[in-house]
Amino acid sequence: MNNRLRWLCRRGSLELDIILTRYLNQRYESAIESEKKLFEELLALEDSDLQHYFIAQEVPEDPVLAQLVHTIRSIGPDSA
Numbered sequence: 799m800n801n802r803l804r805w806l807c808r809r810g811s812l813e814l815d816i817i818l819t820r821y822l823n824q825r826y827e828s829a830i831e832s833e834k835k836l837f838e839e840l841l842a843l844e845d846s847d848l849q850h851y852f853i854a855q856e857v858p859e860d861p862v863l864a865q866l867v868h869t870i871r872s873i874g875p876d877s878a
Contacts, residue, residue, distance in 0.1 A: 803822055803826070803837075803838070803841070804819070804822060806838075806841040807819045807822055807841065809845050809848065810845045811845065811849065811853075813849075813852070813853055814845065814848050814849065814852060814853075817852050817870060817871075818841070818848075818870070820870075820873050820874075820875070821837065821869075821870045821873055822837075824873050825869070825870075825873060833866065833869075836862065836863065836866050837866065839863075840863065840866060840867075851867045852867070852870070852871065855871075
């Protein structure tokens with residue numbers, strides 16, 4: 799697992815930490831390269847933007863980013 803990405807998933811709120819790390823643990827490795835790149839771009843956004851997308855359930859204007867946000871929201875807790 800990429801330690802740099804794991805570090806970038808650590809945000810200013812526990813809720814964001816959990817949501818982003820869950821995607822990293824459950825989906826990132828099997829994602830296609832374009833989705834991986836988009837996830838890294840998502841991690842470059844400000845915490846306030848991420849909170850709007852994941853906590854307030856707002857939808858990004860960019861349809862590709864909106865699809866990734868939807869994918870991340872749909873991932874449930876680890877089954878392990």
